Every structure is written in structure tokens, then in C-alpha cells.
Amino acid sequence: MRRTSDRIRPALVVAVAAALVVTGCLASDDDDRFRLGAVDLADPYVPGSGNGGYDVSHYRLAVGYDPPSDRLTGRAVLTATATQALSRFNLDLAGLDVTAVRVGSAPAEHRRDADELVVTPDAGIARGGRFTVEVDYAGVPTAKADGQLGSGGFLHTADGAVALGQPYSAATWFPVNDHPSDKATYDLEVTVPDGLEALSNGVPGERTSAGGRTTWRWSEASPMASYLAFLVIGDYRVSTGTHAGRPIVTAVPAGMPEDSPQARSLARTGEIADFLATRFGPYPFGSYGGIAVTDERIGYALETQSRPVYGPGFFRGGRPNVDVVTHELAHQWFGNSVALSRWSDIWLNEGFATYAEWLWTEHDGGRTAQQSFERQYAVTDWSRASLDPGRARLFGSAVYQRGALVVHALRRTVGDDAFFRILHTWTTERRDGNATTDDFVALAERVSGRSLRSFFDTWLTGTSAPALP
Structure with missing residues (x-):
């Protein structure tokens, strides 16, 4: 993350379905008596963020977004392992309506408590048990105030949206264990009106269109902290290719000149990453890239995994800014991997x-x-x-x-x-x-x-x- 002021660095409510898979047996010691998962990881820097009692290994997200109505619909499937015998657990989710939850093949009781989704499965989950949770949700997502960095979370923009922020933002657009100590892999599909791009982390997958809407697919196969997951939706000029045998995807707003400072800076992503690999070791992820945005509320650059997002303030001088690109790419090793x-x-x-x-x-x-x-x-x-x-x-x-x-x-x-x-x-x-x-x-x-x-x-x-x- 770099702040602009740092000179030295820069859709339709959907029903729920789910499956529960639990492996292992209950032990007899006190630690394996069913109990509530912690509702807070007690990190004083992010009070209320994160939850205990389980570890998420994978998120499968399917979201739809309609810019005119600013309405998001989603289905999230979380695969997790219980780190204690669980009778109940929480997920972080801010400002969206949950229609149903299933833990396993059975509907689960659920309720909202401010920015927490409290889930009570119909049967306890054994310590060491692997389970899945499906959550269907919808609503108008919200931004999240952050006094130091400016606006974060899910931001409605003139042509789409940006979901971004540190130290948290993920809970504004999907249910999550929102703390960097619980990293997971991600598969994302996001459906938007035809003509808009929907960009995210990792390797791009098949893109399909039907009924005036396009579904974009992305996969991040390396474990990722939740605050590094992002969405950029809008009218962008996307450049794709390969670098060092991996996909490289960069994007700038469609109306931006091809020789803009942003485009010229992002064009050096591969070169800079290669240099950093000589100092830090092999590049740790399966793709490269970067995205420039123009929303003035984003007064920072963020090291979103494999594909940093750069706010407009770093390019006001009319020249490329390789310092901020270097900074965010270095985070791929230090902070992300x-x-x-x-x-x-x-x-x-x-x-x-x-x-x-x-x-x-x-x-x-x-x-x-x-x-x-x-x-x-x-x-x-x-x-x-x-x-x-x-x-x-x-x-x-x-x-x-x-x-x-x-x-x-x-x-x-x-x-x-x-x-x-x-x-x-x-x-x-x-x-x-x-x-x-x-x-x-x-x-x-x-x-x-x-x-x-x-x-x-x-x-x-x-x-x-x-x-x-």
C-alpha cells in the first residue's frame, strides 16, 4: 500500500444451497466439546474483524452487479476446516442481506449481528472436520470509511464499481473471515452488463456472454489474504499477454491515451518484477499485472495480489511513476506471499x-x-x-x-x-x-x-x- 501523499512510494436475489463435508471423529478431551467460535480475532488494529474456530482454505464466489441500480447479488461457497469443535461460527459481512445459508446438505440457522453473520449448523462440526458453507446474499454494497487512506470497501463509480481497501474491504462484497492470518485460494466469476470489464486477481478464465450480460472468471491459486481480493468493474482498455510464461493483464480507463503516464508505468510491470526477483527470489504468483483507476476517492495504491491497483494521485506530474509500481510489486513477496x-x-x-x-x-x-x-x-x-x-x-x-x-x-x-x-x-x-x-x-x-x-x-x-x- 502506498498513499498518494507519500512522496517516497506512491446483480436479483439468489436462493441458497450448500454442502457439508465433515471428516474425522470427535475426541473425548475437553477441547473437543462443541462450543462457539470466537467472534473476533482480538487484533486491536482491526477490532471486530476476523473470526475464530475455523480456517478457510478456499472461496468460490459468483457475483452479479448492475451499475444503474448499484445492486449486487452473490453466492459464496467457503471450504474450511474446524480448528475446534464448533457449535456455531461467524463470518464477516457488512451491509448486505442474506437470504439463506446451508452448512452441508442442510439449511443452517443464521442471523445478523451488525457486521457479523452468525451461523448455527444443524449439527456440530468436529475439530479437524472439513466443511463447506454456502451463503446467498444481495443488496446495495457499502463503502467503508478509513480516516488514513480515504474511501475503501465497495465503491459505486460513474461506470461501474471498485471494491478495494486496506486493512479490510472484502466483507463489503462477500462473507469472509476478514483477517490476513486466514489466507485462502479463490475462484471468482462476476457477471456484468455487456460492454463492461470485470477485473480481479489471478489467472483469467473463460469469458461467456448471455442475455446481454458477460461473466468474467478469475482464479487465484496461491493463498491470499482477504484484503487483497478486489473487483474493478467499468469501461477499461485491457491489455493481455504473457510474461515469463505467465499471463500478464493490465488495464487503464478506456478514454485514457495510450501514452498516458499510467499506461507507460504499467507497461514496465514485467521488467520491474524481473529485477525484484533477482533480489527477493522467484516471483511467487501465477500471473502479473496492474490496473489504473481514476476515482479520486482512491488516494492510494494497493498491492492486490498479482495485480496491484493504482489510484490517480500518483500520476499527476504527467510522467510515468515507476516508484509506485516497484513498491506494489515488491509487496507480492513482502505482504502477499x-x-x-x-x-x-x-x-x-x-x-x-x-x-x-x-x-x-x-x-x-x-x-x-x-x-x-x-x-x-x-x-x-x-x-x-x-x-x-x-x-x-x-x-x-x-x-x-x-x-x-x-x-x-x-x-x-x-x-x-x-x-x-x-x-x-x-x-x-x-x-x-x-x-x-x-x-x-x-x-x-x-x-x-x-x-x-x-x-x-x-x-x-x-x-x-x-x-x-
Whole structure:
């Protein structure tokens, strides 16, 4: 994610159906007595977001959207595994009407509690049991206010819609366990009026048309945090091809000139991704791309998995902006493939993505990474921590700029060989998973053979300028 202000980085209600598959048997210990799944994962940065008692492995989403009425219809099929014996569980869903739910072959009792969908299956689910939930829903989706980044969630636009946002947005358009600690794969089909594009994550599938409407299909086969799932619907000029044997899909608004700053910037996606692979390890996903939008409410760029979305503010100068493209592509490794377990560790996303900008600038003939480090070191407010910055500063400069300082200081401390082995090992061993700062410190110590806890404490949370390494 980059905010525009950061100069250094950028349809018809449908009935319900479902199937329940439960495997395994109940054990006899107290932990396997049926009980309620937690209604909140207790992450203080996103209160009320996420739910406990199960782990989702796959979302199959079929949605229809009618721009004139701003009406969304959907069927979501979630495949999950119970991490405890469940008598009831919750899903996050904001502002949409649920017509029915089935857990297994039986209808399930359900009710709404604010932005929670509370589901009570007709029989308990054993710990370790694999089950599916189908939810049919409809309504006019809503945006989600976020004071730091501007509007997010499902935004109705002049020619369609954009569903986007961090730290959450998914619950505004489908039922979800809305926390990055529960990653899953996705299959999406979205039906819109003929003549509109419907873009999303992953590999494009077959496109079909009937009755004046077109259904677009997308598949993300690598586990993805829910806030990285997106929809862009509207009149776009879509470019498709392959890069390094994978599909690459980019899009800009149809009326935008072919030589616009946005189009010229997105055209360098493959080149920049290839450079980052030399520093971070193999590109982690099955497709590439990027989408430029013009809605002024989107004052940020977001690293939506495999295909970042860029707000208009990054291109006002009339020139391409490769810094923001570099930043969001770096997140494909740091933040997407290796995702957060908790939001307090967001520097692991933003510090590395900002550092990637420094690496690209040097590679492209500009300042060296060391020069960028020295300039940022001199103007940093060391009273603000990179680690656990507080909810109000989730996207503050300490997370981005001081976070990048930590990364370069680590390089200076352990040397280039150990540093890049640390990065490659991290992106390899933690690929498709989640991690914490403690995990990174432990790995850095193992790979470098050095004790680094004091180093990280000083550079991440110390309140005065550290000695230069």
C-alpha cells in the first residue's frame, strides 16, 4: 500500500444451497466439546474483524452487479476446516442481506449481528472436520470509511464499481473471515452488463456472454489474504499477454491515451518484477499485472495480489511513476506471499516495499541505496516506532521510511551476501504463509549466524537515532 501523499512510494436475489463435508471423529478431551467460535480475532488494529474456530482454505464466489441500480447479488461457497469443535461460527459481512445459508446438505440457522453473520449448523462440526458453507446474499454494497487512506470497501463509480481497501474491504462484497492470518485460494466469476470489464486477481478464465450480460472468471491459486481480493468493474482498455510464461493483464480507463503516464508505468510491470526477483527470489504468483483507476476517492495504491491497483494521485506530474509500481510489486513477496499474522507487524510489508524503491532507483541509475538511507536517516523522527506503531499510525512514515532504514541497516550489519540470503530464505521458507517480526528475527539470526535481537530492538523501536552500522 502506498498513499498518494507519500512522496517516497506512491446483480436479483439468489436462493441458497450448500454442502457439508465433515471428516474425522470427535475426541473425548475437553477441547473437543462443541462450543462457539470466537467472534473476533482480538487484533486491536482491526477490532471486530476476523473470526475464530475455523480456517478457510478456499472461496468460490459468483457475483452479479448492475451499475444503474448499484445492486449486487452473490453466492459464496467457503471450504474450511474446524480448528475446534464448533457449535456455531461467524463470518464477516457488512451491509448486505442474506437470504439463506446451508452448512452441508442442510439449511443452517443464521442471523445478523451488525457486521457479523452468525451461523448455527444443524449439527456440530468436529475439530479437524472439513466443511463447506454456502451463503446467498444481495443488496446495495457499502463503502467503508478509513480516516488514513480515504474511501475503501465497495465503491459505486460513474461506470461501474471498485471494491478495494486496506486493512479490510472484502466483507463489503462477500462473507469472509476478514483477517490476513486466514489466507485462502479463490475462484471468482462476476457477471456484468455487456460492454463492461470485470477485473480481479489471478489467472483469467473463460469469458461467456448471455442475455446481454458477460461473466468474467478469475482464479487465484496461491493463498491470499482477504484484503487483497478486489473487483474493478467499468469501461477499461485491457491489455493481455504473457510474461515469463505467465499471463500478464493490465488495464487503464478506456478514454485514457495510450501514452498516458499510467499506461507507460504499467507497461514496465514485467521488467520491474524481473529485477525484484533477482533480489527477493522467484516471483511467487501465477500471473502479473496492474490496473489504473481514476476515482479520486482512491488516494492510494494497493498491492492486490498479482495485480496491484493504482489510484490517480500518483500520476499527476504527467510522467510515468515507476516508484509506485516497484513498491506494489515488491509487496507480492513482502505482504502477499509472506503475509502478516497481525497488523502490528506491518513494517514487514511496508519497510521492504519502500526499500525496494531504493534498490530500483539505484538499478535505474539514480541514487544508491546507501544515499537514500543517509538522506532518510537524517530526517527521521526516531520517537515513533516501526514495530507496533499504534492503530492511528498504521500507515505512518515510521512504518514505511523507518522500516526501510531497518532493512538497509541490517544489510550494512550482516553484509550483502548474508543479507540477500536472508531475503531469499525468508521468501522461500515462508512462501504462501504468514509470519511475525519474531519469525524474521529468528531467521535472520540463523542465516547470518549472528545475534541480532539487540539490533532489531534498537532500529525498530528505539527512541533515539541508532549508531550507523
